[in-house]
Amino acid sequence: MSSENKILTTDGLPLEVSLKKAEKRNKIKAFLLVAPLLLFLLITYIFPIGEMFTRSIDDRMITNMLPKTFESMKKWDGKELPPEEVYRSFYEDYKILAEKKVHGKLGQRLNKEKNGFNSILKRLFRKVKSNQIDESKSIKEQIIKIHKHYRNVDYWRAIKRTAPPYTMNKYLKGMDMYLDEDGNVTQVSEDRRIHRILWLRTLEIALFVTIFCFLMGYPIAHLLATLPMKYSNLLMICVLLPFWTSLLVRTASWMILLQQQGLVNDFFVMIGLVADDSRPEMMYNKVGTYVAMTQILLPFMVLPLYSVMKTISPSLMRAGKSLGGTPFVAFWKVYFPLTIPGIGAGCLLVFILAIGYYITPALVGGASGTLISNQIAFHMKQTLDWSFASAMGLMLLTGVLVIYWIYNKLVGVDNIKLG
Amino acid sequence: MSKNPEFVKFDKVDKSYDGKVLVVKDLQLDIAEGEFITMLGPSGSGKTTCLMMLAGFETPTHGEILLDGNIISNIPPHKRGIGMVFQNYALFPHMTVYENLAFPLRVRKVEKDEIDKKVDKALSMVSLSGFETRMPAQLSGGQQQRVAVARALVFDPAVVLMDEPLGALDKNLRESMQYEIKHIHESIGVTVVYVTHDQSEALTMSNRIAVFNDGKVQQLSDPAELYEKPVNSFVAEFIGENNTFNGEVIDIDKDKCKVKLNNSEILANPISVKSKGEKTTVSLRPERALINPANKMDNMFTGKIEEVIYHGDHTRVRLNLLGSSEFILKVPNSTSNLELKVTEDIDIGWNSIDARALDPK
Numbered sequence: 068m069s070s071e072n073k074i075l076t077t078d079g080l081p082l083e084v085s086l087k088k089a090e091k092r093n094k095i096k097a098f099l100l101v102a103p104l105l106l107f108l109l110i111t112y113i114f115p116i117g118e119m120f121t122r123s124i125d126d127r128m129i130t131n132m133l134p135k136t137f138e139s140m141k142k143w144d145g146k147e148l149p150p151e152e153v154y155r156s157f158y159e160d161y162k163i164l165a166e167k168k169v170h171g172k173l174g175q176r177l178n179k180e181k182n183g184f185n186s187i188l189k190r191l192f193r194k195v196k197s198n199q200i201d202e203s204k205s206i207k208e209q210i211i212k213i214h215k216h217y218r219n220v221d222y223w224r225a226i227k228r229t230a231p232p233y234t235m236n237k238y239l240k241g242m243d244m245y246l247d248e249d250g251n252v253t254q255v256s257e258d259r260r261i262h263r264i265l266w267l268r269t270l271e272i273a274l275f276v277t278i279f280c281f282l283m284g285y286p287i288a289h290l291l292a293t294l295p296m297k298y299s300n301l302l303m304i305c306v307l308l309p310f311w312t313s314l315l316v317r318t319a320s321w322m323i324l325l326q327q328q329g330l331v332n333d334f335f336v337m338i339g340l341v342a343d344d345s346r347p348e349m350m351y352n353k354v355g356t357y358v359a360m361t362q363i364l365l366p367f368m369v370l371p372l373y374s375v376m377k378t379i380s381p382s383l384m385r386a387g388k389s390l391g392g393t394p395f396v397a398f399w400k401v402y403f404p405l406t407i408p409g410i411g412a413g414c415l416l417v418f419i420l421a422i423g424y425y426i427t428p429a430l431v432g433g434a435s436g437t438l439i440s441n442q443i444a445f446h447m448k449q450t451l452d453w454s455f456a457s458a459m460g461l462m463l464l465t466g467v468l469v470i471y472w473i474y475n476k477l478v479g480v481d482n483i484k485l486g
Numbered sequence: 487m488s489k490n491p492e493f494v495k496f497d498k499v500d501k502s503y504d505g506k507v508l509v510v511k512d513l514q515l516d517i518a519e520g521e522f523i524t525m526l527g528p529s530g531s532g533k534t535t536c537l538m539m540l541a542g543f544e545t546p547t548h549g550e551i552l553l554d555g556n557i558i559s560n561i562p563p564h565k566r567g568i569g570m571v572f573q574n575y576a577l578f579p580h581m582t583v584y585e586n587l588a589f590p591l592r593v594r595k596v597e598k599d600e601i602d603k604k605v606d607k608a609l610s611m612v613s614l615s616g617f618e619t620r621m622p623a624q625l626s627g628g629q630q631q632r633v634a635v636a637r638a639l640v641f642d643p644a645v646v647l648m649d650e651p652l653g654a655l656d657k658n659l660r661e662s663m664q665y666e667i668k669h670i671h672e673s674i675g676v677t678v679v680y681v682t683h684d685q686s687e688a689l690t691m692s693n694r695i696a697v698f699n700d701g702k703v704q705q706l707s708d709p710a711e712l713y714e715k716p717v718n719s720f721v722a723e724f725i726g727e728n729n730t731f732n733g734e735v736i737d738i739d740k741d742k743c744k745v746k747l748n749n750s751e752i753l754a755n756p757i758s759v760k761s762k763g764e765k766t767t768v769s770l771r772p773e774r775a776l777i778n779p780a781n782k783m784d785n786m787f788t789g790k791i792e793e794v795i796y797h798g799d800h801t802r803v804r805l806n807l808l809g810s811s812e813f814i815l816k817v818p819n820s821t822s823n824l825e826l827k828v829t830e831d832i833d834i835g836w837n838s839i840d841a842r843a844l845d846p847k
Contacts, residue, residue, distance in 0.1 A: 380574060380576060382572045382573070382574060382576040383576050383578060385541075385543055385563070385570070385572070385576065386570065386572055386576035386577075386578070387578075387589070388542075388543075388562070388563040388564045389541055389542075389543075389563050389564070389566075389568060389569070389570040389647075390564075390569070390570075390589055390590035390593065390637065390638075390641070391564050391565075391567070391590045391593045391594055391641065392564055392589070392590075392593045393564050393593075394562075394564070396564075396593055397564070400578075400589070401578055404580045405579065405580060
C-alpha cells in the first residue's frame with residue numbers, strides 16, 4: 068500500500084499507529100507471560116552451552132602459568148634452539164610455579180603436548196628446589212645440562228604451540244586426530260581410534276533403534292487411533308505404562324530378562340531352541356542396547372504417530388477402497404502419505420533421544436554396546452577432563468542440529484506434528 | 487436395453503452390531519436400474535447401515551444383497567464397483583483435484599490419455615473445469631462436494647451411494663446442489679442410493695423414497711404418495727407437518743369412519759383402522775384445512791386463534807380447536823388475505839378424505 072493514502076481512524080491517527088497502540092498492552096502481557104520461561108531457558112540452557120563451549124576450547128591455564136616465557140618466545144622463530152632470554156623467563160616462570168607447588172599441572176599439560184616432558188620437568192624441579200641453578204650465569208647452559216631433551220628444539224616448539232589461549236585440541240581428539248609438531252591435523256594411529264568407532268556406533272544404534280521403534284510403533288499407533296474407545300484407552304495405558312515407570316527400573320527389568328540365566332534364555336532352553344550350556348549372550352552387547360532402548364523409546368514414536376492418525380478420517384480409507392483401491396493401495400496411497408508428518412516427528416524425536424542416550428547403554432551395553440554419551444560421562448567422572456567432555460557434548464549437539472537441518476531440507480519442519 | 491427392476495436387491499437382510507439389537511430388521515428392498523432412491527429416516531434408524539452394507543463396509547448378519555442378480559455379500563468393497571460420496575466428502579487432502587479424480591482410474595490401470603479425458607468430462611459435468619491443480623483445502627464446501635460427486639462418477643460405476651452428502655452445506659447451496667445432483671442423475675442415468683434425514687431433500691430429488699424407522703422400512707413410495715398418503719402415523723409425522731387427533735373409532739364403513747375425541751366427533755378416512763372401538767390417530771395436513779370454506783365440507787368447526795406467525799410466503803396460525811391448542815393452519819400469502827387476529831374465533835373446515843385415521847401413537 069502506498070504511504071500517501073494511509074487509512075485514518077476517526078480521531079485522525081493513522082490506522083497502523085492506532086492498531087499498534089491498541090496491541091501494545093497485549094504484547095507486553097504476552098511477553099511477561101513467557102518471560103519466566105525465557106529466563107529459565109537462558110539460565111539453564113543458553114548459558115551452560117556457552118560455558119561448555121568456552122570450557123572446551125579454553126587453554127588459558129598454561130598461558131597464565133608461563134606468562135614471561137610466552138612473551139619472550141614471541142621473537143623466537145622456532146627453527147633453532149631458543150635464545151638465553153627464553154630459557155631465563157621459562158626458569159623464572161617455573162620457579163614461581165614451584166614455589167606455589169602447582170608445577171605438576173604444567174608437567175601434565177606439557178606431557179600431553181610432547182611425551183617425556185613431565186619427567187624432564189621433574190629433573191628441573193629438583194634443581195630449582197635445591198637452588199642448584201645460579202641465576203648469575205647463563206640459565207640456558209645450566210638447563211641444557213639437566214637433560215638432553217632440553218637441547219631438543221621439538222620440546223621448545225611444543226611449549227610455543229600452547230601459547231594461544233584457545234585450542235581446538237579437544238575437538239580433534241574427539242575425532243581421533245591431533246596437531247602434530249608442525250601444526251598439521253593428523254590422524255592418530257589406527258589402533259588408537261576409539262572415538263570414531265563410538266561415534267559410528269552411536270549413529271548406527273540410534274538409526275536402528277529409530278527403525279525398530281517405527282516398525283513396532285506404526286501398527287500400535289494405528290490400532291490406538293482406530294479401535295473403539297474402551298479398547299484404545301486400555302492400549303494407551305499399556306503404551307504409557309513404561310512412561311510412568313522409572314527408567315532405571317525398566318532397564319533393570321531388561322537385565323533380569325536378558326541375562327544368560329535370565330527368563331528369555333530360560334525360555335529358549337525350555338523350548339529347546341538353544342542348549343543349556345550355550346546360552347546366547349543377549350546383554351552387555353549391542354543386542355541388549357537395541358532391545359532395551361527400543362522398548363524405552365517406543366512411546367516417543369507412538370504418541371506423535373497416534374496424534375496424527377487420530378486426525379485422519381476413517382472415511383478416507385473407505386473412500387480409497389470404494390473407488391477401487393485394494394486395501395493395500397488405499398493404505399499406501401491415501402493413509403500412509405497422510406501420516407508422514409507423524410512419522411517425521413516420531414523418528415526425529417526417537418533418533419535425537421537415542422543419539423544421546425546414557426543410562427540404558429551404560430547398564431546393559433557392556434563394552435560393545437556403549438555410546439558416545441557413556442564416553443562423555445566417563446571423562447566427566449573418571450578422568451575429570453571436563454573440557455574434553457564439553458567438546459564431545461558440543462559435537463553431539465552439533466550433530467543433532469545437522470540432522471535437524473537435513474530433516475528440515477528433506478521433509479520440512481512445518482510438517483512435524485507432535486499433537 | 488430393458489431396465490432391471492431388481493438391479494439392487496436387499497433380500498431379508500438383518501444387521502446387528504452387538505448381537506442384542508437388530509439395527510436393520512428383515513429388510514426387503516428392490517431398487518430399479520437408473521432409479522434415484524432415497525433412504526430417509528431419523529438418526530439411528532438403520533439407513534446408513536444399509537448403505538454401508540451395500541458399499542461393503544459392513545456385512546449383513548443375515549440375508550443377501552444382490553447387485554444385478556449376483557450376490558455381493560462376499561465381495562470386498564474395492565471389487566464391487568460402487569461409487570460413493572461420503573458425508574464429509576472424504577477427498578484425499580494430499581492430492582490435487584485431478585489426482586483425486588484420477589485415483590479410481592489409476593487403480594484400474596486406465597491409460598493416461600483416457601484418464602485425462604474422463605477427468606475432464608467429470609469436472610465439466612460438475613462445472614469445475616480448470617480446478618484440476620487445486621488442493622481440496624483450497625476449495626469451498628460446495629466445490630469440495632462437487633469434486634466428491636465427480637470422483638464417485640468418474641469411473642462409470644453402476645451404482646452411486648450418497649451418504650448425506652449435503653449435510654455440511656448452508657441452506658441455499660444445499661438447495662442448488664440438490665437440483666444439480668438430480669440433473670446429473672437424469673443426464674447419465676446412473677442408479678443412485680441416497681441417504682438423508684432431510685425430508686425436503688428427499689422429496690425434491692428422489693424417484694422413490696424408503697422411510698426408515700427402527701430398522702424397518704415404514705413406507706416405500708414416490709414422493710407425492712408419501713406426502714399425500716402416509717400409511718402410518720410415523721410417516722405422517724416425519725414427512726411434512728401434520729395435525730393429529732387421538733381418539734377412538736365409534737363408527738366405520740368403507741371410506742369413512744367416525745372418531746370420538748375427548749368431547750367431540752370428527753369424520754375421517756379409515757386407513758389402518760378396521761373396526762369399531764379401535765384407538766386411532768387422525769392425521770391432517772395443515773394446508774388441507776381451510777378458513778371459512780366456500781364449499782360444504784364434512785368437518786366444520788370453530789377455533790380460537792392463539793398465535794399468528796408471519797413466514798413471508800405464508801402465515802402460520804395456531805388455533806385452539808377441538809380441545810387441542812396445537813392445531814396449525816397454513817394460510818398462503820395472497821392479495822385476498824384475511825385479517826387474522828389473536829383471540830378471535832374463526833371457522834375451519836376440511837374433507838374427511840384428507841383426515842387419515844392411522845395407527846394410534
